[in-house]
Amino acid sequence: xxxxxxxxxxxxxxxxxxxxxxxxxxxxxxxxxxxxxxxxxxxxxxxxxxxxxxxxxxxxxxxxxxxxxxxxxxxxxxxxxxxxxxxxxxxxxxxxxxxxxxxxxxxxxxxxxxxxxxxxxxxxxxxxxxxxxxxxxxxxxxxxxxxxxxxxxxxxxxxxxxxxxxxxxxxxxxxxxxxxxxxxxxxxxxxxxxxxxxxxxxxxxxxxxxxxxxxxxxxxxxxxxxxxxxxxxxxxxxxxxxxxxxxxxxxxxxxxxxxxxxxxxxxxxxxxxxxxxxxxxxxxxxxxxx
Numbered sequence: 001x002x003x004x005x006x007x008x009x010x011x012x013x014x015x016x017x018x019x020x021x022x023x024x025x026x027x028x029x030x031x032x033x034x035x036x037x038x039x040x041x042x043x044x045x046x047x048x049x050x051x052x053x054x055x056x057x058x059x060x061x062x063x064x065x066x067x068x069x070x071x072x073x074x075x076x077x078x079x080x081x082x083x084x085x086x087x088x089x090x091x092x093x094x095x096x097x098x099x100x101x102x103x104x105x106x107x108x109x110x111x112x113x114x115x116x117x118x119x120x121x122x123x124x125x126x127x128x129x130x131x132x133x134x135x136x137x138x139x140x141x142x143x144x145x146x147x148x149x150x151x152x153x154x155x156x157x158x159x160x161x162x163x164x165x166x167x168x169x170x171x172x173x174x175x176x177x178x179x180x181x182x183x184x185x186x187x188x189x190x191x192x193x194x195x196x197x198x199x200x201x202x203x204x205x206x207x208x209x210x211x212x213x214x215x216x217x218x219x220x221x222x223x224x225x226x227x228x229x230x231x232x233x234x235x236x237x238x239x240x241x242x243x244x245x246x247x248x249x250x251x252x253x254x255x256x257x258x259x260x261x262x263x264x265x266x267x268x269x270x271x272x273x274x275x276x277x278x279x280x281x282x283x284x285x286x287x288x289x290x
Contacts, residue, residue, distance in 0.1 A: 015047035019095035066124035073110035138261025151269035
């Protein structure tokens with residue numbers, strides 16, 4: 001794949017121009033290891049070469065061949081949006097994101113690989129940017145090649161990529177809006193995350209959207225991306241998610257954690273256009289609140 005930009009400022013090197021367009025130091029290292037190329041006006045150059053205003057600087061990114069250890073799955077894939085660089089997928093609850101010991105043949109990655117093979121894409125290594133737990137439903141952003149992966153992970157690090165969730169928690173919350181600011185770490189004797197002074201910094205902001213005597217529907221904005229962050233934080237304040245067996249949530253109304261990634265915002269790294277997607281609540285969560 002080739003990506004081209006026009007130089008706008010004087011006194012820059014080709015590498016500096018590419019860095020301005022989100023090509024990270026790590027990405028340059030990967031390109032060196034995989035025979036990537038930098039072109040100036042169609043001629044292959046070293047990264048340090050000086051360029052002039054109106055020069056065309058191009059980055060040639062080698063394709064990523066398929067990993068033979070990751071089988072192709074032809075099971076259904078609900079595509080919300082697709083372009084040259086990204087896929088936005090609506091993941092159902094119950095589908096694991098990446099292959100692991102318990103499932104190597106039909107995860108989200110296997111299904112995306114199947115789609116890419118079907119479309120004749122040369123890059124066959126999906127990079128999941130916004131991973132969801134198996135039993136969490138909602139929008140997932142996937143980079144279709146290594147440069148898009150670099151771009152989007154930088155947006156994630158800079159907090160320019162925003163994810164919002166809808167969750168149904170047990171009981172009634174005292175505040176209609178609050179920020180849960182409590183460090184998290186993995187518990188010593190389980191798979192759950194617990195609040196601990198020696199944990200990693202974690203902030204979860206929420207707004208109450210709807211409430212009953214037994215549950216509260218909240219909109220959640222993550223300010224950090226810790227494992228099980230929403231689930232652990234709401235348990236820590238005494239309101240675990242409905243259906244969340246691992247974190248002590250009641251399961252009489254829904255059989256999986258009532259958590260849905262409903263909104264996704266990021267910036268198209270080529271056009272700088274803001275991208276915005278929303279996904280309605282799935283049927284099992286709607287049944288609880290209606």
